[in-house]
Amino acid sequence: MKEQLKQIEEAAREQLAAVADLKALDELRVKFLGKKGELTGILKQMGKLSAEERPAMGQLANQVRSSLESMLADKTQALQSAAQNARLAAETLDITMPGKAPRTGRLHPLQIVENEVKEIFLGMGFSVADGPEVEYDYYNFEALNLPPDHPARDTQDTFYITDNILLRTQTSSVQVHVMETQKPPIRVISPGRVYRSDAVDATHSPLFHQIEGLVIDKGITMADLKGTLELLMQRLYGDDCKIRLRPHHFPFTEPSAEVDVMCFQCMGKGCRMCKNEGYIELLGAGMVHPWVLENSGIDSSVYSGFAFGLGLERIVMRRYNISDMRLLFENDTRFLEQFR
């Protein structure tokens, strides 16, 4: 009997080694361990043994059973993992094939930069004001210290609807609306479309975008204006960006300045892009003219403020190296798809 048990164990080991799939393995399990299996058959003969032989033989039989069970378990695991490996190998993909992307859209480059500027100012505590594009002469000119027949009106070729209504030539018109409806402290920007009767070419468009800024409070200084614009430019162009102020004249600010930003192509050394100036003109700014404050009901002996206006197209064209403004309004998908 002892021999038989040993033989079964040997036979099982040999046959297991030859098994290649889980089905054959299950058949072996039945053959050796099943109710009608070989080991069960041997155990049924236990009763024939003497009482002395029975415990030792019983122990041996149990050893063989657990050895068989463990061999079967090992084999099962080996086969399962081989099967898994085979499946994984079979499922290998050519990972260089293109991905399946859902269709993606993007914003227009002007929207992208406008949003960026808005974010910068929201972070500095500015809110955003809107104003009408079709506007009364009063808001666009008169309340900004540009009475009828003021020579500075010549610099802004205006589209008129009636003698008294026009397409705003500058977002500065929103300044007056804001001052009429809000009490200081005021801290707003106002992005929007403006119109001038310039024929379309690579650098002109009858319609373009500006962002106006207005700050009014007690003790606002020209140094604050400079600091604010410096911060804006550094956020837009990097921390080493420098600005330069030049005296200028706008009827609605005093002092007035034109603001240049250091050419980011040559970092101020002078190159073709900045016409050897080292700086590029980017915006107009100044301290709000006391007449403008008073005209809008703000006491200029108590409050002071600054205002600025920047042209969005100019910033966008510089940023993306776009040389023809017409591209911005043609909306060719091959153009639009280049932006993120």
Add this chain to the structure above:
Amino acid sequence: MNLSLRWLADYVKLDVTPKEFCAAMTLSGSKVEAFEEEKTKLDGFVVGKILSKKVHENADALFVCSVDMGGEAPVQIVTNAKNVQEGDLVPVATPGTTVHEGNESMTIKVAKVRGVESCGMFCGLETLGLTQNDFPYADPKSVFVLQEDCKPGQDVASALGVDDVSVEFEITSNRPDCLSVIGLAREASATFNVPLNVPAPQYHGSDEDITKTLSVEIQNREKCTRYVAGLVRNVKIAPSPRWMRERLRASGVRPINNLVDITNYVMLEYGQPMHAFDLRFVKDGRICVRNARSGEKITTLDGIERELSEEMLVIADTEKPIAVAGVMGGEYSGIMDDTVDVVFESAYFEPVQVRRTAKKLGMRTDASARYEKGLDETSMPVTLARALQLVEQLGAGEPVGTTIDCNYAKPQKPAIPFDAAWINAFLGTDIPEADMIKYLESLAIKVENGQCISPSFRIDLLRPADIAEEVARIYGYNNIPSTVIRGVAKAQLTPEQKFNRTIEQTMAGLGFSGILTYSFISPKYFDKIGLPSDSALRRTTTITNPLGEDTSVMQTTTIPGMLEILANNYNKRNNAAWLFEIGKEYLPTAPDKLPDEPHRLTVGMYGDEADFFTLKGTLEALMKKLGVADVIYTRCDDNCPYDEKSAFHPGRSAVIYAGGQAVGIFGEIHPNVQKTYGIGVRTYVAKLDIPTLFAVSVDEITYKPLPKFPAMTRDIALVCDEAIAVGTLESAIAEAVGRYLEKVELFDVYRGEQIEKGRKSVAFNIVMRNYEETMTTEQADAAMKRVCKALSKLGAELREA
């Protein structure tokens, strides 16, 4: 304003390069656009002396000259010029020099001309970029034989005095005083902190009493506050001297003759326009400054007859207008070759008057551009004296020593308070008071007893802020520190602005690209989309002075603008476009009132993946994101509130209602409209009304507990007539299921085999759930029975599985 640096040097001595000069002037407020060193235009041109001239051995029309170019040996030059002789000094373009004649340019080389070597070219005025106005003695059609004091080998630029530096300034409208050499000299003196030296003009003049010959009467003393007149006898019209011609040229003014040049010279020097009348044409010697009479006409110097109107100011004699005040002289009033006696005018005309007249007559002149900005009312006697001084200096005539001065100018403007502490507080600086006073005085602003007395030519200085600017610009804007604004301000986007931003982001996320189109369109666009002729959308906000018809009306619908862009993309063979724009419509209200400017979302698409339901799904996804619920779609039938329905395919378009209000229209573009735009594929457009969407949207989100009890799911397939809309079936199901309905969703529509023609099979997935307890099968079955009953009422039969 073009400034001659040589002229500037008469008044202020500077020791800087042109580039340094330009940079410093720009930073102190006189913006330089560009500068030009005249001599660079004449690089390579050298004075040559003709030593001998022989006929060319192979060509009778050519000459071979031996020319002393200042070098050791003479050089040989072949020329066709007949007017040069031995001993003549001529400008020579040396080898390597590029010369321009007309539109052509060529580089001079050492070359054989008909077998004889030639080492340069003799030049005429044109080749040197000059005209006979610059050198009246030169023959403009041949080689320029120099009569200047110069020697062989000298560069032509210095020999001809074409070696000035001309600086182009952009002078802002508040600083008419800087439209002059002296004005800029004053700025330069303050900028570089060097003294300014402007001597008072002196002249001798005859003893004659001017009033015996001439009288001046100002009738309109509001519009002309000062009129100064002088008289010059026995003028000798001749070219002005070279120094004057050089300066005029560097200032961009063409020299004419001595008298005309003097008036221009004084205008450039002082900024005060001068006018010269021929005394013969001042009838009775009586000058009257008055308003034009109705119907009065004048032929101006440019030969054009102009009709005047009563609000215009003229200089008249006893009979007729002889000049339009401050704008232009009359044809017969100016200087002629046989002029004997000349009247000089230096006057102050009110700026708005001049501006309006010039604008109305359509002629802006150098003079009107200066008058309309406002001149110094005290400068008239000085400028007249300067003109008379120049007349004497040039020997151009005999000035009469007495002059006429009609002066109705008001006394000086009031002083401006000076408060150094306030200026520092305003600028955010810490400039010592003494420095401020020094800056101001360098600009001729006197500081006395806490007051600033600004000079008469500074018409722009009225308030303390103006004084602060003067201090700041001389101190240097870039020396002002940079500080951060103090205080806290509430800042966030308004709900409307956030709503727009969500639309923008969602549309981009859904695969659409943002575009920007013009706000103005052509009125023809309304026809292109087939808008009914009586549509209210044809009433537009119209530009009275548009660039062209294409951009002449403000859009009352955004749809044509989108179609234009789609068509452009199609024409460029872009095979698909998915676009959106948040723009405005400009809807007229009442006459003389502003239009409404509501925001619109316009969506446009064409290409393989574009179809009605993709667009509808996009809008559904967007509205879901925006919190717009209760959305209903109806056909664009007679009740459609949008006139633009004419642009859409009648069977493939819809009006969207949300919260009971129309919020938009969308669908496939009508084949006719597509054809009009030249788009060869099906095109889809939507227009949504953003303010209404915003009004019906719900911003708040309230959490709903997750279900604790399982749902019951039933699928149902039915067959019905094509005419029954899926939406109708859906609502019937929803109503029949009642309160436990969680979702009813279409999952299949089938037409074809096994289904009769004209009918369709529609399948829905229905999910029911009771949130309070587990729903029983019996309850679900009962609900489905109600569903079947409701559907069969509609004529839909349950389809056998």
